[in-house]
Amino acid sequence: MxxxxxxxxxxxxxxxxxxxxxxxxxxxxxxxxxxxxxxxxxxxxxxxxxxxxxxxxxxxxxxxxxxxxxxxxSEISFADIKDMHEYRWVLESTCLAKAMECATEEQIEKLDSLSYTDRLFYRDEEPRFSRTPQEEPRDSEFHIYLAEIAGNKIIHAQLIDVLEKLQRPMLCVAEENYMSRGVEEHHILAGMIRDKKADEARELLRGHINEVYEHCLRISTIAKLF
Structure with missing residues (x-):
């Protein structure tokens, strides 16, 4: 037919x-x-x-x-990982500055509620090949909502794209200890936004974003994982 x-x-x-x-x-x-x-x-x-x-x-x-x-x-390229992390920092630091200026208490409370939702874990499953794709839980909801608070639709869309492309290397290096520490940093960051601690928040966010990149650098080649 x-x-x-x-x-x-x-x-x-x-x-x-x-x-x-x-x-x-x-x-x-x-x-x-x-x-x-x-x-x-x-x-x-x-x-x-x-x-x-x-x-x-x-x-x-x-x-x-x-x-x-x-x-x-496609293989996972270290050059791409480096470039995407640098671009992610540009996007998120802009979002943080905007959120510091305009976030309402209601938005900060919601941001804080998302602090403990970003739990990456490796999924070793067979390819689904479904004709109707199943909804996956989106990682990095905290960071995506921070971009939403900032109110720039282009930055919001670009950040989602970058975070999705970083998902593969993030899954490769995800470890329980540093992932738990990372989600705790979300809670601290939400409090810094509430208290208008701009310099401290910027420093925390920079370290938070750099940690995954540093984990990737400690792997001699991601290809050996597969």
Missing amino acids: KRNDGERDNLFDNIYLSLRQDILWLRLKPGTILTEAYLADKFQSSKTPVREALMRLSFDGLVNVFPRRGYCV
């Missing part, structure tokens, strides 16, 4: 989102080979929406394209 445009769009979206989730949650490991024929069979679709989804993932930097050979889940 011929699909209408809406059905084709939905199928493309579902394939794209499902594969993106599997890559970001490391169910599809860096270096995994993907082919249009295999994925079309898994998703019970033609190759066209699969090809479109893979090209979109290539644009996202999550898939590499090898003409006439197929596709491969």
